[in-house]
Amino acid sequence: MSAPQSPPWLLGEKMPELSSLEVGQVVAERDFPITRDSLVRYAGASGDFNPIHYRDDVAKQVGLPGVLAHGMLTMGISIQPVISWLSGSGEVVDYSVRFTKPVVVPASGEALVNVVATVAALDEENSKARIDLTTTFEGNTVLGKAQAWVQF
Numbered sequence: 001m002s003a004p005q006s007p008p009w010l011l012g013e014k015m016p017e018l019s020s021l022e023v024g025q026v027v028a029e030r031d032f033p034i035t036r037d038s039l040v041r042y043a044g045a046s047g048d049f050n051p052i053h054y055r056d057d058v059a060k061q062v063g064l065p066g067v068l069a070h071g072m073l074t075m076g077i078s079i080q081p082v083i084s085w086l087s088g089s090g091e092v093v094d095y096s097v098r099f100t101k102p103v104v105v106p107a108s109g110e111a112l113v114n115v116v117a118t119v120a121a122l123d124e125e126n127s128k129a130r131i132d133l134t135t136t137f138e139g140n141t142v143l144g145k146a147q148a149w150v151q152f
Contacts, residue, residue: 015089018127018152021119027131028081028117033110034069034103042073056107069103069111074142078115078135082148085117090152093128098144103137113137120147127152 016027039053051058052068059067075097082092105111114136121130133146 015087016085016152017089018122018124018129021122021129023119023122025119026116027119028085028115030081030084030115032077032080032113032115034073034077034105034113035110036067036105036107038073039067039069039105042070046070046072048072064102064104066104066106069105069113071099074099074103074113074135075146077113078133078143078146079148081115082117082131082133082150086150090150092148093151094149095147097133097135097146099142100144101137101140101142103142111137113142117148 021027036054043049043053048070052062052064053070054067056067059065078097079092079095086092103111103113116134117131118134119129120132123129128149128151131148131150133143133148134141135143135146
């Protein structure tokens with residue numbers, strides 16, 4: 001996992017406001033490197049020690065292309081750019097995804113996951129915006145229908 005980024009207000013940037021958003025606007029984008037070490041740490045924190053997340057032989061035995069990142073890890077890192085972008089000016093009030101493709105993590109090196117957050121809908125009456133997330137690995141979308149509603 002990469003180091004946390006400084007909140008925009010510390011960098012002199014304006015905090016997001018609903019009135020400044022437009023449908024189609026990209027509000028955040030970030031790359032996340034996932035390593036086998038990341039998987040071990042996540043397994044320890046989550047309690048998910050399924051061997052498909054750390055043993056190549058077991059993953060291959062059950063027909064997988066290799067060791068897979070935990071789906072909930074992928075989901076968790078995918079919302080992070082939105083949380084960083086909000087910087088305390090709003091909150092995520094709903095978040096859902098569909099797991100569509102795995103993130104295969106090599107024994108050495110990293111799997112690079114890219115997340116792009118785009119404004120998809122505005123609900124000015126309720127001070128909400130729907131943010132669609134496009135999460136990709138090796139050019140493939142790994143989360144389908146990844147959507148977060150944020151309230152300002």
